[in-house]
Amino acid sequence: MWLRSYSTSLYLFLYAPIALIMVFAFNAGRSGLSFQCCSVQWFGRAFGNPFIMEALGNSALIALCSALLSTLFGTLAVFGLQRVGGRVRRFFDALTYCAIIVPGIVIGIATLIAFITLFDLLNPLLQAIDPALPRLRMGFGTVVAAHSLFTMALVMVIVRTRVEALDKALLEASADLYAPPLSTFFRVILPQIAPAILAGFLLAFTFSFDDFIIAFFVAGSETTLPIYIFSSIRRGITPEINALSTVIIAASLALLVASRYLQNRQPGA
Amino acid sequence: MRGDSPMNTAVNASPAGVAPALGLGRRITWLLLLPSTLWFLLLLLMPLLVILVFSFGERSSVGGYGGGFTLDNYLALGSRAGAFSNTLVLAPLGTLVCLLVAYPLAYFLAVKVRRNRSLLLTLVIVPFWTSFLIRTYAWIFILGGKGIPALLASLGLEGVRLINTPTAVLVGIVYGYLPLMVFPLYVSLEKLDKRLLEASGDLGASRFETFRRVTLPLSAPGMITGVMLVFILLMGEFLIPAILGGGKVFFVGNALVDLFLQSRNWPFGSALAMTLVALMLAIILVYLKLAARFGGASRDGVL
Numbered sequence: 001m002w003l004r005s006y007s008t009s010l011y012l013f014l015y016a017p018i019a020l021i022m023v024f025a026f027n028a029g030r031s032g033l034s035f036q037c038c039s040v041q042w043f044g045r046a047f048g049n050p051f052i053m054e055a056l057g058n059s060a061l062i063a064l065c066s067a068l069l070s071t072l073f074g075t076l077a078v079f080g081l082q083r084v085g086g087r088v089r090r091f092f093d094a095l096t097y098c099a100i101i102v103p104g105i106v107i108g109i110a111t112l113i114a115f116i117t118l119f120d121l122l123n124p125l126l127q128a129i130d131p132a133l134p135r136l137r138m139g140f141g142t143v144v145a146a147h148s149l150f151t152m153a154l155v156m157v158i159v160r161t162r163v164e165a166l167d168k169a170l171l172e173a174s175a176d177l178y179a180p181p182l183s184t185f186f187r188v189i190l191p192q193i194a195p196a197i198l199a200g201f202l203l204a205f206t207f208s209f210d211d212f213i214i215a216f217f218v219a220g221s222e223t224t225l226p227i228y229i230f231s232s233i234r235r236g237i238t239p240e241i242n243a244l245s246t247v248i249i250a251a252s253l254a255l256l257v258a259s260r261y262l263q264n265r266q267p268g269a
Numbered sequence: 270m271r272g273d274s275p276m277n278t279a280v281n282a283s284p285a286g287v288a289p290a291l292g293l294g295r296r297i298t299w300l301l302l303l304p305s306t307l308w309f310l311l312l313l314l315m316p317l318l319v320i321l322v323f324s325f326g327e328r329s330s331v332g333g334y335g336g337g338f339t340l341d342n343y344l345a346l347g348s349r350a351g352a353f354s355n356t357l358v359l360a361p362l363g364t365l366v367c368l369l370v371a372y373p374l375a376y377f378l379a380v381k382v383r384r385n386r387s388l389l390l391t392l393v394i395v396p397f398w399t400s401f402l403i404r405t406y407a408w409i410f411i412l413g414g415k416g417i418p419a420l421l422a423s424l425g426l427e428g429v430r431l432i433n434t435p436t437a438v439l440v441g442i443v444y445g446y447l448p449l450m451v452f453p454l455y456v457s458l459e460k461l462d463k464r465l466l467e468a469s470g471d472l473g474a475s476r477f478e479t480f481r482r483v484t485l486p487l488s489a490p491g492m493i494t495g496v497m498l499v500f501i502l503l504m505g506e507f508l509i510p511a512i513l514g515g516g517k518v519f520f521v522g523n524a525l526v527d528l529f530l531q532s533r534n535w536p537f538g539s540a541l542a543m544t545l546v547a548l549m550l551a552i553i554l555v556y557l558k559l560a561a562r563f564g565g566a567s568r569d570g571v572l
Binding site for chain 2: 001003004006007010011013014015016017018020021024034072073074076077079080081083084092095098099101102103104105106107109110111112113114117145146148149152156206210212213216217226229230233237245248249252253255256260
């Protein structure tokens with residue numbers, strides 16, 4: 001049947017480029033584009049490269065912070081929105097979709113200019129208060145803040161779907177049995193929405209770890225992993241970058257397998 | 270969270286006599302909403318407002334923003350017509366090719382496959398979870414001089430150039446966004462009641478007729494969602510043209526990076542960014558209107 005062979009060839013299309021990078025990571029030669037078998041030296045070189053390690057550390061920390069912030073703030077907002085009237089809620093909906101629809105590149109540019117303008121205003125003030133205060137500048141904090149905008153909107157959409165699908169009868173039953181609201185929250189609501197929160201967290205982490213364009217604008221002098229990879233492939237592909245990419249791909253595969261395993265272990269999650 | 274359920278959908282408007290209780294409830298509500306409000310204000314509304322203002326300003330002599338009010342930036346947009354025409358051709362074209370390539374796969378997964386369906390579906394999603402940048406640069410190997418062109422040359426077909434052409438960018442687009450298109454299509458095809466297909470066949474419709482008049486209309490929500498997702502991301506695309514277009518095929522995104530980070534012409538860059546957003550919104554609105562008219566009961570499918 002043609003549909004089957006078509007689908008098989010699409011799977012090849014999806015995986016061939018990834019496989020190619022992994023093969024080229026074991027290149028014995030120096031050129032990124034021609035292959036000589038076989039060596040693992042580039043893995044050692046990649047992990048011995050202080051710039052790569054710094055970028056990796058930055059990316060992981062930024063992704064962790066923005067995922068934590070956005071899951072926390074996003075979930076709080078979902079519960080806050082359950083308690084307000086239609087007009088406020090529609091306003092928040094509009095903002096949420098706006099944050100999702102406006103292209104990352106425009107968000108990056110707009111935050112860059114806004115931050116620079118704001119910092120130029122605030123820094124003289126801060127210096128006037130106490131010259132020992134550190135100056136505000138682009139870097140770690142600005143990347144986390146800018147990433148959290150998009151990922152918070154994402155978390156809000158995911159968690160809200162789950163919250164609205166909650167069985168109201170269970171909540172009423174809990175209240176009828178004189179459970180205080182907080183214990184209803186922790187013992188009835190939270191277990192049911194936990195998978196959605198976790199999904200939001202993972203999605204936020206992946207987005208932030210993977211994002212190039214927003215970080216490219218607002219990272220200042222900091223380097224994240226995508227920024228490092230981008231600037232080095234501009235200079236030409238090296239086996240070192242292929243080795244690094246192979247490790248990243250392997251890590252994300254491991255994460256995916258782990259999350260599938262966790263999901264299968266909890267029926268109904 | 271006073272005595273009533275925390276799932277309360279609305280705070281009572283103005284009940285007399287419960288002022289203290291309501292006060293606390295209100296305060297909790299606003300506390301819950303405070304961080305997200307702050308984020309939206311400081312990182313979405315304020316920045317967008319700032320570039321809106323900047324887009325009417327003049328460039329200062331050292332780059333950056335020099336104040337003033339002028340329409341010159343918008344009038345000068347013509348100098349970047351190439352970026353706009355590339356984006357406005359390749360973004361819709363890429364979305365369409367994505368849809369055409371993805372549909373049979375989604376149909377296969379949702380309707381034909383019985384065993385290993387969730388594994389096969391995961392295999393489609395896996396690339397989406399791996400770095401977009403890495404997946405894109407992998408195509409430099411395949412499309413570059415020592416890849417497919419060398420292969421074709423050994424078959425006697427000399428002088429084929431792929432890298433840094435619109436074709437390379439299109440391939441990168443389809444490759445990058447295929448998983449994102451397959452998923453919503455799969456969801457809507459999977460929900461489709463298979464008995465309808467049998468009924469259509471029993472009533473004498475050919476397989477093509479069944480597909481055209483039953484399957485296709487019922488999968489419209491998935492198509493609309495997939496097209497929206499991919500199109501939105503493509504309009505702001507930077508990486509694919511930067512890596513596979515090699516400065517020859519550039520999108521508005523590439524022009525923006527150039528204006529902000531290289532030539533530091535912020536007012537003109539702001540005008541370009543505002544125009545991009547306005548264009549996107551206009552296209553999405555028209556598209557949704559058309560989709561609502563021709564797609565019938567498809568409104569629940571969008572996001």
